[in-house]
Amino acid sequence: MVDTSERTIRRVACIGGGTIGASWAACFMARGLDVTIADPAPGAADAARRIIDGAWVALERLGLAPGASPDRWRFYSDPVAATDGVDFVQESAPERYEIKLDLLRRLSAALERDVIIASSSSGLLISRLQEACNYPERCVIGHPFNPPHIVPLVEVVGGLKSARWAVDAAMNFYRAIGKHPIEIRKEVPGHLANRLQAALWREAIHLVAEGVATVADVDAAISEGPGLRWALMGPHLTFHLAGGTGGMAHYMEHLAPAMTGWWPHLGSPTLTPELQRRIIDGLTEETRGRSVEELARRRDEFLIRVLEARRQVDPPPVDEPGPSDVPSAD
Template identity: 65%
Template sequence: MRGEAGTVKRVAVVGAGTIGASWAAYFLSRGLEVVTSDPSPGAPDLVRRMVEEAWPILMRLGGKADADPKAWRFEADPVAAVAGADFVQESAPERLPIKQELLARLDAALPADVVISSSTSGLLASQLSANCAHPERVLIGHPFNPPHLIPLVEVVGGAKGCPEAVAAAMAFYRSIGKHPIEIRKEVPGHLANRLQAALWREAVHLVAEGVASVADVDAAISEGPGLRWALMGPHTTFHLAGGEGGMDHFLHHLLPALESWWLDLGDPKVNGAVQRMLVEGVAEGTGGATPAELARRRDAALVRLLEARKASG
Protein backbone atom coordinates (compact mmCIF):
# COMPACT_ATOMS: atom_id res chain seq x y z
CA MET A 1 0.00 0.00 0.00
CA ARG A 2 1.16 3.51 -0.78
CA GLY A 3 1.48 5.71 2.27
CA GLU A 4 5.00 5.67 3.59
CA ALA A 5 6.82 9.01 3.53
CA GLY A 6 7.80 9.84 -0.02
CA THR A 7 5.45 7.37 -1.71
CA VAL A 8 2.54 9.83 -1.89
CA LYS A 9 3.05 12.66 -4.33
CA ARG A 10 -0.49 13.34 -5.52
CA VAL A 11 -3.65 13.37 -3.38
CA ALA A 12 -7.17 13.39 -4.79
CA VAL A 13 -9.66 15.27 -2.62
CA VAL A 14 -13.11 14.08 -3.69
CA GLY A 15 -15.75 16.30 -2.15
CA ALA A 16 -14.51 19.88 -1.97
CA GLY A 17 -16.88 21.50 0.46
CA THR A 18 -15.68 23.05 3.72
CA ILE A 19 -13.88 19.90 4.92
CA GLY A 20 -12.47 18.93 1.54
CA ALA A 21 -11.22 22.44 0.79
CA SER A 22 -9.52 22.56 4.19
CA TRP A 23 -7.87 19.19 3.49
CA ALA A 24 -6.73 20.45 0.08
CA ALA A 25 -5.05 23.51 1.59
CA TYR A 26 -3.28 21.36 4.17
CA PHE A 27 -2.04 18.81 1.63
CA LEU A 28 -0.71 21.60 -0.58
CA SER A 29 1.17 23.15 2.34
CA ARG A 30 2.98 19.84 2.81
CA GLY A 31 4.34 19.93 -0.72
CA LEU A 32 1.82 17.58 -2.31
CA GLU A 33 0.07 17.91 -5.64
CA VAL A 34 -3.71 18.01 -5.19
CA VAL A 35 -6.63 17.28 -7.50
CA THR A 36 -10.03 18.30 -6.19
CA SER A 37 -13.49 17.24 -7.32
CA ASP A 38 -17.02 18.23 -6.39
CA PRO A 39 -20.36 18.46 -8.23
CA SER A 40 -20.95 22.01 -6.99
CA PRO A 41 -20.10 24.72 -9.54
CA GLY A 42 -18.86 26.90 -6.71
CA ALA A 43 -16.35 24.34 -5.44
CA PRO A 44 -13.27 25.65 -7.31
CA ASP A 45 -13.78 29.13 -5.89
CA LEU A 46 -14.23 27.71 -2.38
CA VAL A 47 -10.96 25.78 -2.66
CA ARG A 48 -9.17 28.83 -4.03
CA ARG A 49 -10.40 31.05 -1.19
CA MET A 50 -9.53 28.45 1.44
CA VAL A 51 -6.00 28.04 0.14
CA GLU A 52 -5.44 31.80 -0.08
CA GLU A 53 -6.81 32.51 3.39
CA ALA A 54 -5.15 29.57 5.13
CA TRP A 55 -1.75 29.74 3.44
CA PRO A 56 -0.02 32.23 5.79
CA ILE A 57 -1.21 30.23 8.81
CA LEU A 58 -0.16 26.92 7.26
CA MET A 59 3.33 28.28 6.63
CA ARG A 60 3.54 29.36 10.28
CA LEU A 61 2.49 25.89 11.40
CA GLY A 62 5.12 23.86 9.60
CA GLY A 63 4.29 24.08 5.92
CA LYS A 64 7.17 23.25 3.58
CA ALA A 65 9.11 26.26 2.38
CA ASP A 66 8.94 25.09 -1.23
CA ALA A 67 5.24 24.19 -1.15
CA ASP A 68 3.24 25.65 -4.02
CA PRO A 69 -0.27 26.96 -3.20
CA LYS A 70 -1.12 26.72 -6.90
CA ALA A 71 -0.20 23.04 -7.28
CA TRP A 72 -3.82 21.98 -7.54
CA ARG A 73 -6.44 21.57 -10.21
CA PHE A 74 -10.14 20.81 -10.37
CA GLU A 75 -11.89 17.92 -12.08
CA ALA A 76 -15.68 17.80 -12.00
CA ASP A 77 -15.63 14.05 -12.65
CA PRO A 78 -14.43 12.22 -9.51
CA VAL A 79 -13.11 9.28 -11.54
CA ALA A 80 -10.96 11.65 -13.60
CA ALA A 81 -9.81 13.33 -10.38
CA VAL A 82 -8.38 10.13 -8.89
CA ALA A 83 -6.46 9.13 -12.01
CA GLY A 84 -2.79 8.93 -11.02
CA ALA A 85 -3.50 9.64 -7.35
CA ASP A 86 -1.37 7.99 -4.66
CA PHE A 87 -3.93 8.64 -1.90
CA VAL A 88 -7.62 9.57 -1.93
CA GLN A 89 -9.34 11.68 0.73
CA GLU A 90 -13.11 11.45 0.26
CA SER A 91 -15.19 14.20 1.87
CA ALA A 92 -18.58 13.85 0.19
CA PRO A 93 -21.85 14.63 2.08
CA GLU A 94 -22.48 12.53 5.20
CA ARG A 95 -25.10 10.29 3.59
CA LEU A 96 -24.41 6.58 3.30
CA PRO A 97 -25.98 5.90 -0.14
CA ILE A 98 -24.06 8.80 -1.70
CA LYS A 99 -20.76 7.67 -0.21
CA GLN A 100 -21.33 4.01 -1.09
CA GLU A 101 -22.00 4.81 -4.75
CA LEU A 102 -19.09 7.23 -4.98
CA LEU A 103 -16.59 4.96 -3.24
CA ALA A 104 -17.55 2.04 -5.47
CA ARG A 105 -16.79 4.18 -8.54
CA LEU A 106 -13.45 5.31 -7.14
CA ASP A 107 -12.55 1.77 -6.09
CA ALA A 108 -13.20 0.48 -9.61
CA ALA A 109 -10.98 3.17 -11.13
CA LEU A 110 -7.93 2.91 -8.84
CA PRO A 111 -5.06 0.44 -8.50
CA ALA A 112 -5.57 -1.87 -5.52
CA ASP A 113 -2.59 -0.42 -3.60
CA VAL A 114 -4.08 3.09 -3.32
CA VAL A 115 -5.80 3.83 0.00
CA ILE A 116 -9.23 5.44 -0.15
CA SER A 117 -9.82 7.32 3.09
CA SER A 118 -13.18 8.80 4.04
CA SER A 119 -13.60 11.90 6.18
CA THR A 120 -16.91 10.61 7.54
CA SER A 121 -17.62 11.77 11.08
CA GLY A 122 -19.73 8.81 12.10
CA LEU A 123 -20.45 6.18 9.42
CA LEU A 124 -18.86 2.73 9.57
CA ALA A 125 -16.04 1.76 7.21
CA SER A 126 -17.51 -1.68 6.52
CA GLN A 127 -20.76 -0.03 5.39
CA LEU A 128 -18.98 2.52 3.20
CA SER A 129 -17.12 -0.21 1.28
CA ALA A 130 -20.14 -2.50 0.85
CA ASN A 131 -20.17 -2.13 -2.95
CA CYS A 132 -16.40 -2.07 -3.48
CA ALA A 133 -14.36 -4.80 -5.16
CA HIS A 134 -11.42 -3.97 -2.88
CA PRO A 135 -13.04 -3.11 0.48
CA GLU A 136 -9.79 -3.88 2.30
CA ARG A 137 -8.27 -0.55 1.20
CA VAL A 138 -11.31 1.59 2.01
CA LEU A 139 -11.03 3.07 5.48
CA ILE A 140 -11.86 6.13 7.52
CA GLY A 141 -9.50 9.06 8.00
CA HIS A 142 -11.72 11.38 10.03
CA PRO A 143 -10.25 14.83 10.66
CA PHE A 144 -11.36 17.29 13.26
CA ASN A 145 -12.70 20.62 12.04
CA PRO A 146 -10.97 22.59 10.69
CA PRO A 147 -8.69 19.91 9.15
CA HIS A 148 -5.98 22.37 8.16
CA LEU A 149 -5.48 23.33 11.83
CA ILE A 150 -6.45 20.41 14.10
CA PRO A 151 -3.78 17.65 14.14
CA LEU A 152 -6.08 14.73 15.02
CA VAL A 153 -7.07 12.14 12.40
CA GLU A 154 -9.05 9.06 13.45
CA VAL A 155 -8.13 6.06 11.31
CA VAL A 156 -10.61 3.16 11.21
CA GLY A 157 -10.04 0.06 9.11
CA GLY A 158 -13.22 -1.62 10.27
CA ALA A 159 -14.29 -5.21 9.77
CA LYS A 160 -13.14 -5.30 6.13
CA GLY A 161 -10.04 -3.10 6.20
CA CYS A 162 -6.63 -4.76 6.01
CA PRO A 163 -3.77 -3.99 8.42
CA GLU A 164 -1.58 -2.88 5.52
CA ALA A 165 -4.04 -0.18 4.49
CA VAL A 166 -4.38 1.06 8.06
CA ALA A 167 -0.59 1.14 8.47
CA ALA A 168 -0.19 3.00 5.17
CA ALA A 169 -2.78 5.62 6.14
CA MET A 170 -1.25 6.07 9.59
CA ALA A 171 2.20 6.50 8.02
CA PHE A 172 0.93 8.98 5.44
CA TYR A 173 -0.91 11.19 7.92
CA ARG A 174 2.05 11.09 10.29
CA SER A 175 4.47 12.03 7.50
CA ILE A 176 2.55 15.23 6.75
CA GLY A 177 2.42 16.39 10.38
CA LYS A 178 -0.94 15.02 11.49
CA HIS A 179 -1.51 13.03 14.70
CA PRO A 180 -3.33 9.88 13.56
CA ILE A 181 -4.85 7.50 16.08
CA GLU A 182 -6.07 4.00 15.25
CA ILE A 183 -9.62 3.09 16.22
CA ARG A 184 -9.43 -0.68 16.59
CA LYS A 185 -13.15 -1.44 16.55
CA GLU A 186 -15.96 0.08 14.52
CA VAL A 187 -18.42 2.12 16.55
CA PRO A 188 -20.78 4.86 15.31
CA GLY A 189 -19.12 8.24 15.74
CA HIS A 190 -15.65 6.71 16.12
CA LEU A 191 -13.88 7.97 19.27
CA ALA A 192 -13.56 11.73 19.69
CA ASN A 193 -17.12 12.50 18.61
CA ARG A 194 -18.44 9.97 21.12
CA LEU A 195 -16.47 11.69 23.87
CA GLN A 196 -17.86 15.04 22.75
CA ALA A 197 -21.37 13.63 22.62
CA ALA A 198 -21.07 12.21 26.15
CA LEU A 199 -19.95 15.56 27.53
CA TRP A 200 -22.60 17.54 25.64
CA ARG A 201 -25.31 15.15 26.79
CA GLU A 202 -24.58 16.07 30.41
CA ALA A 203 -24.15 19.75 29.48
CA VAL A 204 -27.65 19.78 27.97
CA HIS A 205 -29.04 17.96 31.00
CA LEU A 206 -27.58 20.54 33.39
CA VAL A 207 -29.06 23.41 31.38
CA ALA A 208 -32.45 21.71 31.08
CA GLU A 209 -32.54 21.05 34.84
CA GLY A 210 -31.70 24.66 35.63
CA VAL A 211 -28.39 23.82 37.28
CA ALA A 212 -26.55 26.52 35.30
CA SER A 213 -26.92 28.76 32.26
CA VAL A 214 -25.58 27.81 28.83
CA ALA A 215 -22.81 30.40 29.22
CA ASP A 216 -21.77 29.09 32.62
CA VAL A 217 -21.80 25.46 31.45
CA ASP A 218 -19.51 26.46 28.58
CA ALA A 219 -17.26 28.43 30.93
CA ALA A 220 -17.04 25.41 33.24
CA ILE A 221 -15.12 23.70 30.41
CA SER A 222 -13.32 26.54 28.60
CA GLU A 223 -12.09 28.17 31.81
CA GLY A 224 -11.35 24.91 33.61
CA PRO A 225 -10.65 21.36 32.43
CA GLY A 226 -10.66 22.41 28.78
CA LEU A 227 -7.38 24.23 29.36
CA ARG A 228 -5.81 21.04 30.69
CA TRP A 229 -7.33 18.96 27.91
CA ALA A 230 -5.40 21.04 25.37
CA LEU A 231 -2.27 19.49 26.88
CA MET A 232 -3.30 15.98 27.95
CA GLY A 233 -6.30 13.69 27.86
CA PRO A 234 -8.67 12.56 30.61
CA HIS A 235 -6.67 9.53 31.74
CA THR A 236 -3.42 11.44 32.12
CA THR A 237 -5.27 14.34 33.74
CA PHE A 238 -6.63 12.02 36.43
CA HIS A 239 -3.21 10.37 36.72
CA LEU A 240 -1.92 13.77 37.83
CA ALA A 241 -4.94 14.19 40.10
CA GLY A 242 -3.60 11.20 42.06
CA GLY A 243 -0.55 13.19 43.09
CA GLU A 244 2.64 11.23 43.74
CA GLY A 245 0.66 7.99 43.67
CA GLY A 246 -0.64 8.71 40.18
CA MET A 247 -3.49 6.71 38.67
CA ASP A 248 -3.24 3.96 41.27
CA HIS A 249 -3.84 6.45 44.10
CA PHE A 250 -6.60 8.19 42.12
CA LEU A 251 -8.49 4.92 41.56
CA HIS A 252 -8.24 3.87 45.20
CA HIS A 253 -9.28 7.21 46.69
CA LEU A 254 -11.37 9.13 44.17
CA LEU A 255 -13.04 6.49 41.99
CA PRO A 256 -15.98 5.92 44.39
CA ALA A 257 -16.96 9.58 44.14
CA LEU A 258 -16.73 9.49 40.34
CA GLU A 259 -18.82 6.34 40.17
CA SER A 260 -21.53 7.99 42.27
CA TRP A 261 -21.56 10.91 39.80
CA TRP A 262 -21.85 8.49 36.86
CA LEU A 263 -25.00 7.07 38.42
CA ASP A 264 -26.48 10.57 38.63
CA LEU A 265 -25.74 11.64 35.04
CA GLY A 266 -28.75 12.80 33.05
CA ASP A 267 -30.64 11.52 30.04
CA PRO A 268 -32.05 14.75 28.58
CA LYS A 269 -34.98 14.90 26.18
CA VAL A 270 -34.18 17.73 23.79
CA ASN A 271 -37.74 18.88 23.14
CA GLY A 272 -38.78 22.25 21.76
CA ALA A 273 -38.45 24.02 25.10
CA VAL A 274 -34.94 22.71 25.69
CA GLN A 275 -33.95 23.59 22.14
CA ARG A 276 -35.09 27.17 22.72
CA MET A 277 -33.07 27.31 25.93
CA LEU A 278 -29.95 26.21 24.04
CA VAL A 279 -30.44 28.58 21.09
CA GLU A 280 -31.18 31.58 23.31
CA GLY A 281 -28.44 30.65 25.75
CA VAL A 282 -25.78 30.44 23.06
CA ALA A 283 -26.89 33.78 21.58
CA GLU A 284 -26.67 35.42 25.00
CA GLY A 285 -23.37 33.76 25.91
CA THR A 286 -21.66 34.76 22.67
CA GLY A 287 -22.94 38.32 22.70
CA GLY A 288 -24.73 37.81 19.41
CA ALA A 289 -21.53 37.19 17.45
CA THR A 290 -22.10 35.38 14.16
CA PRO A 291 -20.79 31.83 13.69
CA ALA A 292 -18.34 33.17 11.10
CA GLU A 293 -16.92 35.69 13.58
CA LEU A 294 -16.69 33.07 16.32
CA ALA A 295 -14.91 30.68 13.93
CA ARG A 296 -12.43 33.43 13.00
CA ARG A 297 -11.64 34.09 16.67
CA ARG A 298 -11.38 30.35 17.37
CA ASP A 299 -9.01 29.71 14.48
CA ALA A 300 -6.77 32.65 15.41
CA ALA A 301 -6.57 31.37 18.98
CA LEU A 302 -5.96 27.81 17.76
CA VAL A 303 -2.91 28.96 15.83
CA ARG A 304 -1.45 30.60 18.93
CA LEU A 305 -2.27 27.52 21.02
CA LEU A 306 -0.63 25.15 18.54
CA GLU A 307 2.47 27.33 18.44
CA ALA A 308 2.61 27.43 22.25
CA ARG A 309 2.25 23.64 22.45
CA LYS A 310 5.06 23.19 19.96
CA ALA A 311 7.30 25.61 21.83
CA SER A 312 6.66 23.83 25.13
CA GLY A 313 7.43 20.41 23.67
Protein backbone atom coordinates in the same frame (compact mmCIF):
# COMPACT_ATOMS: atom_id res chain seq x y z
CA MET B 1 -2.36 -8.91 -0.26
CA VAL B 2 -1.03 -5.69 -1.78
CA ASP B 3 2.05 -4.03 -0.33
CA THR B 4 2.23 -0.22 -0.54
CA SER B 5 5.91 -0.07 0.34
CA GLU B 6 6.80 1.07 -3.19
CA ARG B 7 4.07 3.72 -3.54
CA THR B 8 5.32 7.14 -2.55
CA ILE B 9 2.44 9.56 -2.13
CA ARG B 10 2.96 12.65 -4.22
CA ARG B 11 -0.54 13.44 -5.46
CA VAL B 12 -3.76 13.33 -3.45
CA ALA B 13 -7.36 13.53 -4.64
CA CYS B 14 -9.73 15.40 -2.34
CA ILE B 15 -13.21 14.23 -3.24
CA GLY B 16 -15.50 16.96 -1.95
CA GLY B 17 -14.39 20.57 -1.91
CA GLY B 18 -16.40 21.95 0.99
CA THR B 19 -15.24 23.04 4.43
CA ILE B 20 -13.53 19.72 5.21
CA GLY B 21 -12.35 18.74 1.74
CA ALA B 22 -10.80 22.09 0.84
CA SER B 23 -9.19 22.34 4.27
CA TRP B 24 -7.66 18.90 3.70
CA ALA B 25 -6.45 20.09 0.28
CA ALA B 26 -4.70 23.07 1.85
CA CYS B 27 -3.10 20.79 4.43
CA PHE B 28 -1.74 18.46 1.73
CA MET B 29 -0.40 21.32 -0.37
CA ALA B 30 1.33 22.77 2.69
CA ARG B 31 3.31 19.54 2.83
CA GLY B 32 4.44 19.97 -0.77
CA LEU B 33 1.93 17.63 -2.39
CA ASP B 34 -0.06 18.07 -5.57
CA VAL B 35 -3.83 17.96 -5.14
CA THR B 36 -6.91 17.46 -7.24
CA ILE B 37 -10.27 18.60 -5.89
CA ALA B 38 -13.59 17.26 -7.16
CA ASP B 39 -16.99 18.68 -6.33
CA PRO B 40 -20.09 18.82 -8.57
CA ALA B 41 -21.74 21.74 -6.77
CA PRO B 42 -22.15 25.02 -8.68
CA GLY B 43 -19.47 27.50 -7.66
CA ALA B 44 -17.50 24.80 -5.83
CA ALA B 45 -14.15 25.80 -7.34
CA ASP B 46 -14.45 29.40 -6.16
CA ALA B 47 -15.61 28.27 -2.74
CA ALA B 48 -12.65 25.90 -2.45
CA ARG B 49 -10.26 28.68 -3.43
CA ARG B 50 -11.63 30.93 -0.68
CA ILE B 51 -11.21 28.19 1.93
CA ILE B 52 -7.67 27.39 0.75
CA ASP B 53 -6.62 31.04 0.74
CA GLY B 54 -7.98 31.49 4.24
CA ALA B 55 -6.29 28.33 5.49
CA TRP B 56 -2.94 29.25 3.96
CA VAL B 57 -2.44 32.13 6.36
CA ALA B 58 -2.57 29.70 9.27
CA LEU B 59 -0.45 27.10 7.50
CA GLU B 60 2.32 29.62 6.85
CA ARG B 61 2.48 30.30 10.58
CA LEU B 62 2.56 26.60 11.40
CA GLY B 63 5.35 25.95 8.89
CA LEU B 64 5.44 24.91 5.24
CA ALA B 65 7.36 22.08 3.60
CA PRO B 66 9.75 22.81 0.73
CA GLY B 67 7.81 23.30 -2.48
CA ALA B 68 4.55 24.08 -0.71
CA SER B 69 2.18 26.30 -2.66
CA PRO B 70 -1.55 27.12 -2.44
CA ASP B 71 -1.70 26.84 -6.22
CA ARG B 72 -0.76 23.17 -6.52
CA TRP B 73 -4.29 22.00 -7.23
CA ARG B 74 -6.62 21.34 -10.12
CA PHE B 75 -10.38 21.27 -9.98
CA TYR B 76 -12.78 18.74 -11.49
CA SER B 77 -16.54 18.43 -11.35
CA ASP B 78 -16.21 14.69 -12.05
CA PRO B 79 -14.74 12.80 -9.06
CA VAL B 80 -13.53 9.89 -11.19
CA ALA B 81 -11.54 12.21 -13.44
CA ALA B 82 -9.92 13.74 -10.37
CA THR B 83 -8.45 10.38 -9.34
CA ASP B 84 -6.43 9.80 -12.50
CA GLY B 85 -2.83 9.18 -11.48
CA VAL B 86 -3.29 9.92 -7.76
CA ASP B 87 -1.55 8.03 -4.96
CA PHE B 88 -4.09 8.59 -2.16
CA VAL B 89 -7.77 9.54 -2.00
CA GLN B 90 -9.32 11.59 0.81
CA GLU B 91 -13.10 11.39 0.44
CA SER B 92 -15.12 14.13 2.16
CA ALA B 93 -18.58 13.78 0.63
CA PRO B 94 -21.79 14.44 2.61
CA GLU B 95 -22.31 12.21 5.65
CA ARG B 96 -24.89 9.87 4.13
CA TYR B 97 -24.43 6.20 3.33
CA GLU B 98 -26.27 6.33 0.02
CA ILE B 99 -24.10 9.18 -1.29
CA LYS B 100 -20.81 7.70 -0.14
CA LEU B 101 -21.64 4.18 -1.31
CA ASP B 102 -22.36 5.36 -4.84
CA LEU B 103 -19.28 7.56 -4.86
CA LEU B 104 -16.91 4.91 -3.50
CA ARG B 105 -18.20 2.36 -5.99
CA ARG B 106 -17.27 4.69 -8.86
CA LEU B 107 -13.93 5.72 -7.41
CA SER B 108 -12.75 2.23 -6.52
CA ALA B 109 -13.54 0.96 -10.01
CA ALA B 110 -11.19 3.56 -11.49
CA LEU B 111 -8.27 3.36 -9.06
CA GLU B 112 -5.29 1.03 -8.96
CA ARG B 113 -5.81 -1.55 -6.26
CA ASP B 114 -3.06 -0.27 -3.94
CA VAL B 115 -4.35 3.32 -3.82
CA ILE B 116 -5.85 3.88 -0.39
CA ILE B 117 -9.31 5.41 -0.13
CA ALA B 118 -9.70 7.21 3.19
CA SER B 119 -13.12 8.55 4.14
CA SER B 120 -13.40 11.65 6.30
CA SER B 121 -16.66 10.33 7.73
CA SER B 122 -17.24 11.53 11.28
CA GLY B 123 -19.31 8.55 12.35
CA LEU B 124 -20.24 6.10 9.58
CA LEU B 125 -18.90 2.54 9.65
CA ILE B 126 -16.21 1.77 7.10
CA SER B 127 -17.35 -1.87 6.91
CA ARG B 128 -20.63 -0.69 5.38
CA LEU B 129 -18.86 1.69 3.01
CA GLN B 130 -16.55 -1.11 1.86
CA GLU B 131 -19.52 -3.04 0.51
CA ALA B 132 -19.47 -0.84 -2.59
CA CYS B 133 -15.74 -1.03 -3.29
CA ASN B 134 -13.46 -2.98 -5.55
CA TYR B 135 -10.52 -4.14 -3.44
CA PRO B 136 -12.21 -3.15 -0.15
CA GLU B 137 -9.05 -4.05 1.76
CA ARG B 138 -7.57 -0.63 0.85
CA CYS B 139 -10.52 1.36 2.30
CA VAL B 140 -10.26 3.01 5.74
CA ILE B 141 -11.68 5.88 7.73
CA GLY B 142 -9.36 8.89 7.96
CA HIS B 143 -11.49 11.24 10.07
CA PRO B 144 -10.01 14.69 10.74
CA PHE B 145 -11.12 17.28 13.24
CA ASN B 146 -12.32 20.66 12.09
CA PRO B 147 -10.47 22.56 10.79
CA PRO B 148 -8.29 19.78 9.31
CA HIS B 149 -5.53 22.16 8.26
CA ILE B 150 -4.94 23.12 11.91
CA VAL B 151 -6.10 20.36 14.27
CA PRO B 152 -3.58 17.47 14.38
CA LEU B 153 -5.92 14.60 15.25
CA VAL B 154 -6.88 12.04 12.60
CA GLU B 155 -8.86 8.93 13.55
CA VAL B 156 -7.95 5.92 11.40
CA VAL B 157 -10.42 3.03 11.42
CA GLY B 158 -10.16 -0.24 9.55
CA GLY B 159 -13.24 -2.27 8.68
CA LEU B 160 -13.94 -5.97 8.48
CA LYS B 161 -12.25 -6.16 5.09
CA SER B 162 -9.48 -3.59 5.64
CA ALA B 163 -5.99 -4.99 5.25
CA ARG B 164 -3.35 -4.37 7.87
CA TRP B 165 -1.11 -2.77 5.25
CA ALA B 166 -3.80 -0.20 4.43
CA VAL B 167 -4.28 0.86 8.05
CA ASP B 168 -0.51 1.07 8.57
CA ALA B 169 0.01 3.00 5.34
CA ALA B 170 -2.72 5.51 6.23
CA MET B 171 -1.24 5.97 9.71
CA ASN B 172 2.24 6.49 8.21
CA PHE B 173 0.96 8.97 5.64
CA TYR B 174 -0.92 11.13 8.13
CA ARG B 175 2.01 11.04 10.51
CA ALA B 176 4.40 12.05 7.73
CA ILE B 177 2.36 15.17 6.93
CA GLY B 178 2.51 16.29 10.55
CA LYS B 179 -0.79 14.92 11.84
CA HIS B 180 -1.34 12.89 15.01
CA PRO B 181 -3.16 9.76 13.80
CA ILE B 182 -4.71 7.34 16.26
CA GLU B 183 -5.98 3.89 15.36
CA ILE B 184 -9.52 3.03 16.42
CA ARG B 185 -9.26 -0.72 16.95
CA LYS B 186 -12.96 -1.55 16.98
CA GLU B 187 -15.68 -0.01 14.82
CA VAL B 188 -18.29 1.97 16.72
CA PRO B 189 -20.63 4.69 15.43
CA GLY B 190 -18.97 8.07 15.94
CA HIS B 191 -15.48 6.54 16.28
CA LEU B 192 -13.75 7.83 19.44
CA ALA B 193 -13.40 11.60 19.84
CA ASN B 194 -16.93 12.39 18.69
CA ARG B 195 -18.31 9.88 21.18
CA LEU B 196 -16.42 11.65 23.95
CA GLN B 197 -17.78 14.97 22.71
CA ALA B 198 -21.29 13.54 22.52
CA ALA B 199 -21.10 12.27 26.11
CA LEU B 200 -19.97 15.68 27.40
CA TRP B 201 -22.56 17.58 25.36
CA ARG B 202 -25.33 15.29 26.57
CA GLU B 203 -24.53 16.20 30.16
CA ALA B 204 -24.10 19.87 29.22
CA ILE B 205 -27.62 19.88 27.75
CA HIS B 206 -28.99 18.02 30.78
CA LEU B 207 -27.56 20.65 33.15
CA VAL B 208 -29.18 23.44 31.12
CA ALA B 209 -32.48 21.54 30.98
CA GLU B 210 -32.46 21.06 34.74
CA GLY B 211 -31.73 24.73 35.37
CA VAL B 212 -28.36 24.01 36.99
CA ALA B 213 -26.56 26.63 34.89
CA THR B 214 -26.94 28.85 31.83
CA VAL B 215 -25.59 27.90 28.41
CA ALA B 216 -22.78 30.43 28.82
CA ASP B 217 -21.81 29.16 32.27
CA VAL B 218 -21.79 25.54 31.10
CA ASP B 219 -19.42 26.56 28.31
CA ALA B 220 -17.26 28.54 30.75
CA ALA B 221 -17.09 25.52 33.06
CA ILE B 222 -15.09 23.80 30.31
CA SER B 223 -13.22 26.62 28.55
CA GLU B 224 -12.09 28.25 31.80
CA GLY B 225 -11.36 24.98 33.58
CA PRO B 226 -10.66 21.44 32.38
CA GLY B 227 -10.61 22.47 28.73
CA LEU B 228 -7.35 24.32 29.33
CA ARG B 229 -5.75 21.13 30.66
CA TRP B 230 -7.26 19.04 27.86
CA ALA B 231 -5.29 21.08 25.33
CA LEU B 232 -2.22 19.25 26.65
CA MET B 233 -3.43 15.97 28.14
CA GLY B 234 -6.51 13.77 28.04
CA PRO B 235 -8.80 12.64 30.86
CA HIS B 236 -6.75 9.64 31.99
CA LEU B 237 -3.49 11.58 32.25
CA THR B 238 -5.33 14.52 33.85
CA PHE B 239 -6.63 12.30 36.64
CA HIS B 240 -3.22 10.63 36.93
CA LEU B 241 -1.87 14.05 37.92
CA ALA B 242 -4.87 14.62 40.17
CA GLY B 243 -3.66 11.65 42.20
CA GLY B 244 -0.56 13.58 43.22
CA THR B 245 2.67 11.68 43.75
CA GLY B 246 0.65 8.46 43.92
CA GLY B 247 -0.67 9.03 40.42
CA MET B 248 -3.58 7.04 39.06
CA ALA B 249 -3.24 4.34 41.71
CA HIS B 250 -3.91 6.94 44.42
CA TYR B 251 -6.72 8.48 42.38
CA MET B 252 -8.42 5.12 41.88
CA GLU B 253 -8.30 4.34 45.60
CA HIS B 254 -9.18 7.70 47.10
CA LEU B 255 -10.94 9.87 44.53
CA ALA B 256 -12.53 7.66 41.89
CA PRO B 257 -15.27 6.32 44.22
CA ALA B 258 -16.66 9.84 44.65
CA MET B 259 -16.68 10.46 40.90
CA THR B 260 -18.25 7.12 40.05
CA GLY B 261 -20.89 7.90 42.64
CA TRP B 262 -22.05 10.74 40.38
CA TRP B 263 -22.50 8.47 37.37
CA PRO B 264 -26.06 7.34 38.21
CA HIS B 265 -27.10 11.00 38.40
CA LEU B 266 -25.80 11.95 34.95
CA GLY B 267 -28.62 12.91 32.62
CA SER B 268 -30.05 11.55 29.41
CA PRO B 269 -32.08 14.51 28.16
CA THR B 270 -34.56 14.56 25.32
CA LEU B 271 -33.74 17.33 22.89
CA THR B 272 -37.27 18.69 22.60
CA PRO B 273 -38.07 21.74 20.45
CA GLU B 274 -38.40 23.78 23.63
CA LEU B 275 -34.99 22.67 24.88
CA GLN B 276 -33.44 23.33 21.49
CA ARG B 277 -34.80 26.88 21.65
CA ARG B 278 -33.29 27.36 25.13
CA ILE B 279 -29.89 26.29 23.82
CA ILE B 280 -30.14 28.54 20.76
CA ASP B 281 -31.30 31.51 22.81
CA GLY B 282 -28.53 30.87 25.31
CA LEU B 283 -25.94 30.92 22.55
CA THR B 284 -27.38 34.16 21.17
CA GLU B 285 -26.83 35.70 24.58
CA GLU B 286 -23.36 34.16 24.96
CA THR B 287 -22.04 35.25 21.55
CA ARG B 288 -23.30 38.84 21.97
CA GLY B 289 -23.77 39.48 18.28
CA ARG B 290 -20.48 37.99 17.10
CA SER B 291 -20.89 36.16 13.79
CA VAL B 292 -19.97 32.54 13.17
CA GLU B 293 -17.15 33.76 10.91
CA GLU B 294 -15.75 35.98 13.65
CA LEU B 295 -15.96 33.19 16.21
CA ALA B 296 -14.26 30.77 13.81
CA ARG B 297 -11.40 33.23 13.24
CA ARG B 298 -10.99 33.60 17.00
CA ARG B 299 -11.03 29.81 17.42
CA ASP B 300 -8.42 29.29 14.71
CA GLU B 301 -6.12 31.97 16.12
CA PHE B 302 -6.37 30.37 19.55
CA LEU B 303 -5.68 26.89 18.13
CA ILE B 304 -2.58 28.13 16.33
CA ARG B 305 -1.26 29.78 19.47
CA VAL B 306 -1.93 26.62 21.49
CA LEU B 307 -0.05 24.51 18.95
CA GLU B 308 2.84 26.98 18.96
CA ALA B 309 2.96 26.88 22.76
CA ARG B 310 2.84 23.08 22.81
CA ARG B 311 5.84 22.91 20.49
CA GLN B 312 7.84 24.90 23.03
CA VAL B 313 6.65 22.81 25.99
CA ASP B 314 6.85 19.40 24.34
CA PRO B 315 8.78 19.41 21.02
CA PRO B 316 8.42 16.30 18.86
CA PRO B 317 11.09 13.61 19.27
CA VAL B 318 13.82 13.87 16.67
CA ASP B 319 13.20 10.31 15.44
CA GLU B 320 9.58 10.96 14.50
CA PRO B 321 8.55 12.31 11.08
CA GLY B 322 8.18 16.08 11.16
CA PRO B 323 6.08 18.44 9.05
CA SER B 324 8.88 18.86 6.49
CA ASP B 325 9.46 15.14 5.87
CA VAL B 326 8.53 13.75 2.48
CA PRO B 327 5.22 11.95 2.99
CA SER B 328 5.02 8.39 1.76
CA ALA B 329 3.09 5.22 2.47
CA ASP B 330 6.15 3.10 3.25
